[in-house]
Amino acid sequence: MKIRKFLSAALSVTALGALAAACGSSSSSSSSSTTSSAPSSITIGTAYSGSGAFATSSVPELNGLKLWMSLENAKGGVYVGAYKKRIPLKLIAYNDQSSAQTAGVQYNQLITQNKVNILVADFGSVLTAPAVSIAQAHHQLLFDQSGTGIPFFTPGNPYIVLCNLPESSIWPTPLAQYMISKKITKVAIVYGTNDFDASQAETVQAKLKAAGITPVFYQGIPTSTTSYGTILTSIAATHPQAVLELGYQPNDTAFLQALQSSGLHFPMVFTVFPGQLFSLFQQQVGNAGLQYTYTYATNFFHNYTSVNEGLNSAQFLATLKKQYPSSVNTLGLLGYNTGLVVEAALKNATSLSQLALRNALTKVSGNLNTVDGNFKINSEGAQIGELLPVAQILPSGSTTKIGIVYPSSAANATAVYPAPGA
Amino acid sequence: MLVEYSIVAGVLLGLFYALMAMGLNLVFGVQRIINLAHGDMVMLGGFGAWELYYGYHLNPVVAIVVMIPITVAVGFGLYYLLIPRLKSAVDFETLSLVLFFGVSQVVEALAALGFGNNERSLPVSSIPSHPVNFLGQPYPADWWVAAGVALPLLAIFFLYLYRTRLGRETRAVMADEHEAVSVGIDAARVSAISFGVGLALAAAAGVLAVFVFGGVDPSEGVGITITAFAIIVFGSLGSPLGTVVGSILFGVAYQLAQVYTPSWSNLVPYVLVIGTMLLRPQGLFGRRTRIA
Numbered sequence: 001m002k003i004r005k006f007l008s009a010a011l012s013v014t015a016l017g018a019l020a021a022a023c024g025s026s027s028s029s030s031s032s033s034t035t036s037s038a039p040s041s042i043t044i045g046t047a048y049s050g051s052g053a054f055a056t057s058s059v060p061e062l063n064g065l066k067l068w069m070s071l072e073n074a075k076g077g078v079y080v081g082a083y084k085k086r087i088p089l090k091l092i093a094y095n096d097q098s099s100a101q102t103a104g105v106q107y108n109q110l111i112t113q114n115k116v117n118i119l120v121a122d123f124g125s126v127l128t129a130p131a132v133s134i135a136q137a138h139h140q141l142l143f144d145q146s147g148t149g150i151p152f153f154t155p156g157n158p159y160i161v162l163c164n165l166p167e168s169s170i171w172p173t174p175l176a177q178y179m180i181s182k183k184i185t186k187v188a189i190v191y192g193t194n195d196f197d198a199s200q201a202e203t204v205q206a207k208l209k210a211a212g213i214t215p216v217f218y219q220g221i222p223t224s225t226t227s228y229g230t231i232l233t234s235i236a237a238t239h240p241q242a243v244l245e246l247g248y249q250p251n252d253t254a255f256l257q258a259l260q261s262s263g264l265h266f267p268m269v270f271t272v273f274p275g276q277l278f279s280l281f282q283q284q285v286g287n288a289g290l291q292y293t294y295t296y297a298t299n300f301f302h303n304y305t306s307v308n309e310g311l312n313s314a315q316f317l318a319t320l321k322k323q324y325p326s327s328v329n330t331l332g333l334l335g336y337n338t339g340l341v342v343e344a345a346l347k348n349a350t351s352l353s354q355l356a357l358r359n360a361l362t363k364v365s366g367n368l369n370t371v372d373g374n375f376k377i378n379s380e381g382a383q384i385g386e387l388l389p390v391a392q393i394l395p396s397g398s399t400t401k402i403g404i405v406y407p408s409s410a411a412n413a414t415a416v417y418p419a420p421g422a
Numbered sequence: 423m424l425v426e427y428s429i430v431a432g433v434l435l436g437l438f439y440a441l442m443a444m445g446l447n448l449v450f451g452v453q454r455i456i457n458l459a460h461g462d463m464v465m466l467g468g469f470g471a472w473e474l475y476y477g478y479h480l481n482p483v484v485a486i487v488v489m490i491p492i493t494v495a496v497g498f499g500l501y502y503l504l505i506p507r508l509k510s511a512v513d514f515e516t517l518s519l520v521l522f523f524g525v526s527q528v529v530e531a532l533a534a535l536g537f538g539n540n541e542r543s544l545p546v547s548s549i550p551s552h553p554v555n556f557l558g559q560p561y562p563a564d565w566w567v568a569a570g571v572a573l574p575l576l577a578i579f580f581l582y583l584y585r586t587r588l589g590r591e592t593r594a595v596m597a598d599e600h601e602a603v604s605v606g607i608d609a610a611r612v613s614a615i616s617f618g619v620g621l622a623l624a625a626a627a628g629v630l631a632v633f634v635f636g637g638v639d640p641s642e643g644v645g646i647t648i649t650a651f652a653i654i655v656f657g658s659l660g661s662p663l664g665t666v667v668g669s670i671l672f673g674v675a676y677q678l679a680q681v682y683t684p685s686w687s688n689l690v691p692y693v694l695v696i697g698t699m700l701l702r703p704q705g706l707f708g709r710r711t712r713i714a
Contacts, residue, residue, distance in 0.1 A: 051530065052641040055539035098641065193685055221680075222688040224645070226635045227435075229562050230680040233427050250541060254636030261546050261562040261633075263553030284543045284637060 052098025064335020149195025436673030467628020468638030
């Protein structure tokens with residue numbers, strides 16, 4: 001009996017020892033599996049507009065992202081902090097042909113079928129809009145490149161982060177301040193009825209009203225509008241001192257061409273995209289049609305010599321020009337900077353889970369300085385680190401150049417107001 | 423003042439729209455085909471003008487004269503490539519929709535490959551650019567140029583249709599192809615030429631569209647086809663005169679909408695189609711449907 005008890009106790013001890021050993025080996029094998037379970041590649045999924053109204057902006061943005069990927073892959077991949085190693089990047093990009101409906105289907109496919117690690121939105125608010133709810137529903141973090149519409153950023157949604165450009169409500173703040181400083185009291189605003197332009201129009205109107213100025217013309221038009229002749233005549237009938245046309249690139253081009261051929265002159269004319277796609281506008285509208293037009297100056301026109309992530313301005317421009325010469329513009333910069341934000345998320349996240357990526361970006365917010373300036377987001381994921389100064393396109397010999405005219409702290413040129421001929 | 427402006431602008435642009443839609447109506451009238459690639463032909467006309475301007479320094483108005491015979495020839499060949507096989511199908515009209523939808527997609531994709539995705543425009547100075555004063559108000563010069571080019575082209579088209587032997591044969595085929603054949607008309611040849619003329623009208627409109635729409639890009643075809651289709655339904659399918667009147671009314675309605683309800687202005691083509699279908703399905707010139 002004693003012998004049986006002894007054998008039983010010995011067996012128990014042996015079993016416990018074996019269990020402990022097993023636990024130990026399990027622990028160590030778990031540790032080794034963390035390393036071995038690192039994915040062979042980090043898949044980035046995005047939609048882009050290879051054709052259609054948004055192609056001129058979307059393609060350079062995609063090229064900027066591809067530039068970042070190629071630079072990282074040349075180093076062996078992007079550094080993933082959770083695995084303490086570099087992992088090659090892979091891109092899945094679907095052409096949505098500038099259709100929000102098509103983009104919506106593709107975002108779904110990228111999440112559910114391709115199971116991408118990183119979901120990047122297409123250019124602008126129109127094509128980002130379908131991604132916001134889809135990403136939230138699937139608990140996938142959306143790296144929003146340039147969809148700055150106010151409705152995208154809500155307190156209950158941690159699955160979005162605006163990588164570049166301020167939220168639309170912030171964009172026109174310097175613009176409104178500039179008009180108030182110039183004592184402009186008669187302002188005409190025509191805007192596209194989409195989240196991006198409508199948000200800006202509402203902000204400008206609110207800021208002007210707060211200064212006691214009610215716009216003499218305030219009208220939304222379909223985003224697809226390309227005929228502005230009659231609208232310009234309606235605006236002229238109100239005798240404005242400033243005309244703000246808030247649209248996408250095709251709208252701005254058509255508006256400036258119509259203005260040029262109408263023979264109408266206003267003391268101040270503002271459009272959004274010449275500052276982002278300056279060379280394209282020089283080709284499409286011509287220097288004569290662009291002269292004295294106001295626009296937003298982006299960080300593309302700022303020389304950042306010191307950055308703590310990625311290339312500085314000079315290096316970036318040289319590299320982009322070499323690899324994607326047709327994308328040397330603000331949108332190319334935004335695409336590249338999106339990559340840097342993705343890089344920061346992967347470097348600082350404790351795992352590849354979507355919330356971990358989001359938390360990592362909250363952690364680096366305010367401390368990430370790139371070729372696009374300081375990356376800073378609020379609790380809703382909206383970018384608040386950038387302000388877009390007011391610029392004016394000024395004659396420069398036989399061509400034109402962009403000069404920053406407001407605020408004075410950022411200015412490198414003096415505004416010409418009223419524009420000659422008005 | 424704005425009402426007057428809108429009406430004048432609507433008439434000027436209406437003449438341009440008439441040129442843009444006429445080819446679609448002609449092809450439908452003769453062959454009972456809704457050419458869903460019509461807008462893409464307009465788009466190719468725009469790119470043609472761009473290439474001729476920057477490649478050969480050819481004035482866009484002169485480019486129209488150069489392009490017309492070329493596009494008639496291309497359309498003639500395209501007809502024999504596509505239509506005879508299609509005509510042997512049981513449901514010819516429905517299948518033609520599918521075929522030309524495919525053609526539209528292919529043309530758009532090829533244009534994107536060939537010309538790139540960026541919208542291209544011609545300098546305002548490539549045509550007379552000084553605003554024209556009329557009834558005390560300035561109108562963009564390109565609207566007058568568009569109307570001034572569209573009007574004689576439409577006049578020539580009507581002369582061809584009503585004052586030439588080929589035009590009479592075309593109208594005979596439009597009225598009844600079988601009867602036309604029975605009196606010795608070569609319906610296939612007439613149809614092929616009509617197809618070419620339809621394409622030429624579209625290409626000519628495409629040159630002007632670069633100025634009226636502010637540029638040309640590979641994806642604009644679908645929107646143009648929808649607008650042209652709305653106009654010919656409104657004016658009556660198969661009626662050339664209906665297309666002209668419908669275009670002018672469309673132009674005026676669109677300009678008035680831009681002044682008084684800009685947010686809704688893009689609904690004008692769709693409201694026209696739905697309104698026509700509900701109130702007068704045969705269109706403005708309904709009694710002459712399919713009879714030129």
